[in-house]
Amino acid sequence: MSMLKVEDLCIKVHDKKTTDTLVYDVDLEMEKGDILGIVGESGSGKTMTALAIAGLLSRHDMEKSGHITFEGINLLEVERKVLRKIQGNEISMVFQEPLNSLNPLKKVGWQVEESLRVHTVMDKAEMKERAIQALRDVELDNPEAVYNSYPHELSGGMRQRAMIAAAMIIQPRLLIADEPTTALDVTIQAEIVELLKRINKERGTAILFISHDLSLVNSLCERVLVMQNGLVVESGNCEEIFRNPRQEYTKKLINAIPKNPFFKEA
Amino acid sequence: MDKSKNQKVKFIIGLTLVGIIFLMMIAGIFCTPYDPLAMDMSAKFAGVSFKHIMGCDNFGRDIFSRVLVGVRETMFVSATVVFIGTFVGIIIGTVTGYFGGWVDEILMRINDAVLAFPSVLLALLVIGVLGGGTHSLIIALGIAFVPSFARIVRGEVLRIRNLDYIQCVRLYGASHLRIIVVHILPNLRTVLLSSVLIGFNNAVLAEAGMNYLGMGTQPPNPSLGLMLSEAQSVIFTNPWNAIFPGLVIVMMILGFSLLSDAMENKS
Numbered sequence: 124m125s126m127l128k129v130e131d132l133c134i135k136v137h138d139k140k141t142t143d144t145l146v147y148d149v150d151l152e153m154e155k156g157d158i159l160g161i162v163g164e165s166g167s168g169k170t171m172t173a174l175a176i177a178g179l180l181s182r183h184d185m186e187k188s189g190h191i192t193f194e195g196i197n198l199l200e201v202e203r204k205v206l207r208k209i210q211g212n213e214i215s216m217v218f219q220e221p222l223n224s225l226n227p228l229k230k231v232g233w234q235v236e237e238s239l240r241v242h243t244v245m246d247k248a249e250m251k252e253r254a255i256q257a258l259r260d261v262e263l264d265n266p267e268a269v270y271n272s273y274p275h276e277l278s279g280g281m282r283q284r285a286m287i288a289a290a291m292i293i294q295p296r297l298l299i300a301d302e303p304t305t306a307l308d309v310t311i312q313a314e315i316v317e318l319l320k321r322i323n324k325e326r327g328t329a330i331l332f333i334s335h336d337l338s339l340v341n342s343l344c345e346r347v348l349v350m351q352n353g354l355v356v357e358s359g360n361c362e363e364i365f366r367n368p369r370q371e372y373t374k375k376l377i378n379a380i381p382k383n384p385f386f387k388e389a
Numbered sequence: 390m391d392k393s394k395n396q397k398v399k400f401i402i403g404l405t406l407v408g409i410i411f412l413m414m415i416a417g418i419f420c421t422p423y424d425p426l427a428m429d430m431s432a433k434f435a436g437v438s439f440k441h442i443m444g445c446d447n448f449g450r451d452i453f454s455r456v457l458v459g460v461r462e463t464m465f466v467s468a469t470v471v472f473i474g475t476f477v478g479i480i481i482g483t484v485t486g487y488f489g490g491w492v493d494e495i496l497m498r499i500n501d502a503v504l505a506f507p508s509v510l511l512a513l514l515v516i517g518v519l520g521g522g523t524h525s526l527i528i529a530l531g532i533a534f535v536p537s538f539a540r541i542v543r544g545e546v547l548r549i550r551n552l553d554y555i556q557c558v559r560l561y562g563a564s565h566l567r568i569i570v571v572h573i574l575p576n577l578r579t580v581l582l583s584s585v586l587i588g589f590n591n592a593v594l595a596e597a598g599m600n601y602l603g604m605g606t607q608p609p610n611p612s613l614g615l616m617l618s619e620a621q622s623v624i625f626t627n628p629w630n631a632i633f634p635g636l637v638i639v640m641m642i643l644g645f646s647l648l649s650d651a652m653e654n655k656s
Contacts, residue, residue, distance in 0.1 A: 177560055211562035224553035228575050234554075238561035289557070 126329060127153040127176070127297060131189035134171050134180070134353075145171045146353045148189075155296065156327045158319075160344035160361065162337055162376065168353035169333050173299050175199075176331070177216050178206050193297070211238045215290035219302040221282035225274035232258075232270030235289040242293060257288040261318060280311035284318070291322060298322070299331045304339060316343050338380045341365055349373050400651035406644025410460060413637070417461030421454035425611050434627050444629040446619065448609075452630065455611035456637055462612045463641070466527055466605070467592035471585055473531030474592075478538025479577070483569055485539070486546030497543070500536045508533035509598060516604045526605035530595050534588060545580045549573050586649030593641050613638050 134146040146168040153159050161169045174180050176191055178198050191198040193209065201209075215238075218224040225234055235254040239245055245253075251270070258266035261284040274282060283303060290298060300319065304312040316339055323330050334340050340347055341361055349357040349364070349372065357370045368374045423441075429449035437444045443452040481500065485493040503511065508530075515529035549555060550573065558572050599605045600614025608615065613634045620630035 179556055179559060207562040207564070209562075210560050214560070216557070216560050218553040218557065220553055224557050226554045226572060226576070237558060237563070241561050241563045241567070286557075293561075 125152045126155050126157075126194060127151075128192045129172070129176065129189070130192070132172065132175060132191060133186075133188045134168070134175060135186040135188075137186065144353060146175070149350075149353075149355055151348060151355075151358075153297070153329050153331065156323065156329055157346070158323055158330045158332060158344045160340035160347040161331065161333045161350060162335060162340050162347060163350035164335055164376075166352075167350040169350050170301055171353075172350075173216070173301050173331060173333050176297075177214055177299055178210055179216075208242075211293055211295070212242055213295055214297045214299065215293065215295040216299040216301065217283070217286050217290050217303045219305050221279050221286055221306060222274075224286050225282060227274055229273075230270070231272055231274060231277065231285050235270075235285060235292055237289065238293045253292060254288075257292040258285065260291065260322075261285070261288045262314075263288070279307055280314070283307060283311075283315060287315075287318065287322075291326075291328070294326065295328060297329045297331065299333070301333045302335070303332075304334070304336070312339065319343060336380075337365075337376050349376065396651050396654055399647045403644050403647030403651060406640050407648055410464070410637075410641050410644060413457050413460045414464050417457035417459075421451075421457050423451035423454045425450065425454040425458045426609050427451075434623070434630075437629055443633040444627070446616070446627075446630050447623065450611075452616070452633055455616060456613070456634055459611045459613040459616060459634065460637060460641075462523070462606060462610075463593055463596055463638075466523065466530070466596045467589055469527050470530040470534055470592045470596070471588045473527070474534030474538045474588060475581065475585060477531075477535045479542050479574070479581075481535065481539040482542025483546050483573065486543040487550055487565070487569055487573070493543075496539075500539050503532070504536040504540075508595065512595070512599060513602075513604065516599075521604055521607060523606055526596070526599055529604075530592060530599070533595070534592065538584065538588065541580060541584050542577060545577055546573055549576050583649055583653045586645055586652070590642050590645050590649075593638065593645075597638055 129149060129151045132146055132149040133144065136143045136145060149168075149172055151159065161172065163169045171180070175187060176198070180187065187199055189199070193213065196205070196209065198206065198209070225231065232251065232254050235257055236250045239250050239253060255266045255270055258269050263269050263281060263284050269277065269281065269285060277285065287303075298319075303319075304315050307315065319330055319332070320343060322328055330343075332340060332343055344361050346359065347361045347364055348355055349370065351372050357364060357368065357373050364373060365377065368377060427450065429445070432441065432445045432449040433447060435441050435445040435449065441451050441453065443456060446452055446455070481496055485496045511533045512526075512529035515532055516525050519525035519528060555568060555572060558568055563572070596605065597614035597617070600612045601618045603615070603618065606612035606615055608619075616634040617631055620627075620634070624631050
């Protein structure tokens with residue numbers, strides 16, 4: 124049985140009178156240690172899919188159908204108590220804007236520890252040790268200093284690393300990265316991608332990598348899903364799709380890549 | 390450059406006025422030059438002198454002493470009213486803003502209904518039900534002050550709860566209570582600080598207004614609004630009866646406005 128299986132996922136929004144379907148019949152499957160990429164332009168439903176998998180879509184005016192099975196549990200139907208145990212313990216997420224994803228009032232270390240505080244009983248010293256270890260694992264130069272600093276004192280790249288540390292501290296089995304590199308400059312992007320690769324290799328964490336940048340996806344992922352207007356238009360091996368895209372849309376996406384160091388000539 | 394200097398001046402003036410008011414309040418609590426209730430018919434309508442620095446009223450009571458006690462009263466009522474307003478407002482605002490849905494719908498419609506009444510009318514209604522006196526005045530004004538705070542808090546909670554860091558914490562599996570108390574409430578403080586100061590000003594004015602209408606403090610106990618209303622019949626013959634309590638109200642409002650202005654622009 125696969126670790127994560129999404130079948131016929133549909134997300135509809137009832138806004139006033141009309142019903143908008145944001146995601147149509149998405150299917151995807153991930154094994155332990157997989158890296159799956161989802162690409163598509165803005166509004167193609169890739170973030171919605173990710174949020175649904177993370178269990179973060181609980182708005183009243185939203186209708187979800189289909190199945191999201193994680194280790195045999197249907198995340199769409201399970202009660203919140205169980206979902207809370209899975210969230211943070213098994214599934215973590217890194218968001219797009221490192222600026223908004225840290226609370227400006229709390230020290231970074233405190234926030235990295237938060238999921239430990241929620242899920243485990245641990246004394247302060249031990250928690251601090253784990254947090255500093257997590258910060259060291261994401262290759263931050265001075266983890267002690269970062270632990271004691273506030274978000275505004277860190278650069279964008281450092282903040283994103285701290286976020287990854289916070290997401291990884293509980294050692295989840297699935298890490299969802301929702302455009303984690305969009306707000307960063309090119310060199311930092313490459314470093315973050317390398318970091319994600321290393322995490323995947325060393326810990327066997329599966330990564331669901333969402334991006335609109337095909338070249339990044341190509342340098343990180345084995346398999347890729349191309350989405351357009353809420354539909355999966357193409358999916359399969361990353362190299363293969365790059366070499367001969369079947370859909371016009373995918374071709375356009377590939378052509379839109381500027382020449383940059385990550386681009387592997389097909 | 391010029392603007393920051395301006396802010397500094399505002400801050401200093403505001404702080405001085407508020408400082409004077411606080412000194413008066415403390416004096417009102419511990420010692421007044423005369424008993425504010427003691428009548429001295431020989432000093433009826435006495436003018437401003439070293440003996441009575443603000444003169445005396447129609448019963449020969451020392452206005453300065455009465456003003457001191459009145460300041461104490463006003464500060465106490467206003468502070469309690471703002472506290473009630475903020476406290477209940479935070480509860481309603483966070484619950485409606487965070488959970489949304491029908492809870493939000495119901496509570497905010499009630500809120501709108503309360504807000505639609507002129508606050509003085511609403512307070513009159515509550516006092517009509519509860520009877521006069523300081524305690525009912527506090528409850529009445531407290532109820533009238535809740536909706537505006539609830540709205541401010543709700544708006545801010547709505548904004549904060551959709552930020553990524555709250556989503557993050559949700560994903561870590563934190564409970565609703567933990568998210569609200571640990572992660573959202575501390576982020577409200579900047580918005581709350583200025584609205585509390587402005588709310589305090591409004592409370593001072595509302596308190597004076599209600600006392601002027603005779604709805605709060607009962608005579609012979611002094612309060613600034615009540616003194617104004619008692620002085621209006623003699624305003625042309627003995628203007629100091631009205632001038633000094635009025636002046637103190639102006640000082641309070643001006644002081645707190647300048648202070649909140651300066652702080653708002655600083656942050």
